[in-house]
Amino acid sequence: MGTPLPSREEQAEEVIERLWEEYPDATISLNFSNRLELLVAVMLSAQCTDERVNEVTAELFEKYQTPEDYAEADVDELAEDIYSITYHNSKADYLKSSAQTIVEDHGGEVPDTMDELTELKGVGRKTANVILQHGHDLVEGIVVDTHVQRLSRRLGITEEERPDAIEQDLLPTVPEEEWQWYTHLLISHGREICTARNPECDACVVEDICPSSKLDHDVDLASGEPWEA
Structure with missing residues (x-):
C-alpha cells in the first residue's frame, strides 16, 4: 500500500x-504610515506591482495627506499624478469617490468593518481584508x-x-x-x-x-x- x-x-x-x-x-511590501495611505496604496496595487505603487505614492502622499485632499481633487489631475499606475483613470475616480464617502459618512476616518469598507467604490473583499489586517489589526479572512x-x-x-x-x-x-x-x-x-x-x-x-x-x-x-x- x-x-x-x-x-x-x-x-x-x-x-x-x-x-x-x-x-x-x-510581511506587506506596500509603504504607508497611516490607514488612509494604506487604503490608497492597496487600491492602486490592483493589477500593478507593489514596487511601482511605492514609487508613485512616495510623491502622492506628500501632495494628498487627508481624505479631504482626495475628495476635493480634480479627478483628471489625480489621474495624472498616478499616470504610471495600471488603470490610472479608473483608480483616480475610485480614490476620489471613496474619499468623499469617508468624509461624508465616516467622519474622515477609514472604516473598520468589512461591510463599510466594501461599500467604498473600488474596494472589494481582498482590499478590505488588507485594510482590516494592517490598518485595524482585525483578521476576518485571508x-x-x-x-x-x-x-x-x-x-x-x-x-x-x-x-x-x-x-x-x-x-x-x-x-x-x-x-x-x-x-x-x-x-x-x-x-x-x-x-x-x-x-x-x-x-x-x-x-x-x-x-x-x-x-x-x-x-x-x-x-x-x-x-x-
Whole structure:
C-alpha cells in the first residue's frame, strides 16, 4: 500500500511551517504610515506591482495627506499624478469617490468593518481584508491575490478557481492564527520561486510535497493543465 495523501489541513500546516523558515520576515511590501495611505496604496496595487505603487505614492502622499485632499481633487489631475499606475483613470475616480464617502459618512476616518469598507467604490473583499489586517489589526479572512490563488491550487490546498471561493475554502483549512501570514508567505514564495511561468522547482522548499512539481510531472496536477512555458 502507498503512503496515504495528507489532508488539506495537514498540507497547509506543513507548507506554512516550511515557508516560515524560508521567509521569517514576510510581511506587506506596500509603504504607508497611516490607514488612509494604506487604503490608497492597496487600491492602486490592483493589477500593478507593489514596487511601482511605492514609487508613485512616495510623491502622492506628500501632495494628498487627508481624505479631504482626495475628495476635493480634480479627478483628471489625480489621474495624472498616478499616470504610471495600471488603470490610472479608473483608480483616480475610485480614490476620489471613496474619499468623499469617508468624509461624508465616516467622519474622515477609514472604516473598520468589512461591510463599510466594501461599500467604498473600488474596494472589494481582498482590499478590505488588507485594510482590516494592517490598518485595524482585525483578521476576518485571508487575502487572496494572484500569488495566493496560484500557489494554493498548485500545492493542492484548494481546487477552487475564483478568489472569493478560494478564500472560503481556505478559511477552515488554514489555522486561524495563520490567516494573515499565509498570504504574505505565499506572496514571498510566489515572487521568489513559484512564479507563474517558470517556477524554480529545484530550489523550492516544498517541492517534495507539491503535487504540481515540474521535477516529477509534465502537467500541473492542481489544475490538470500543462505548465506554461
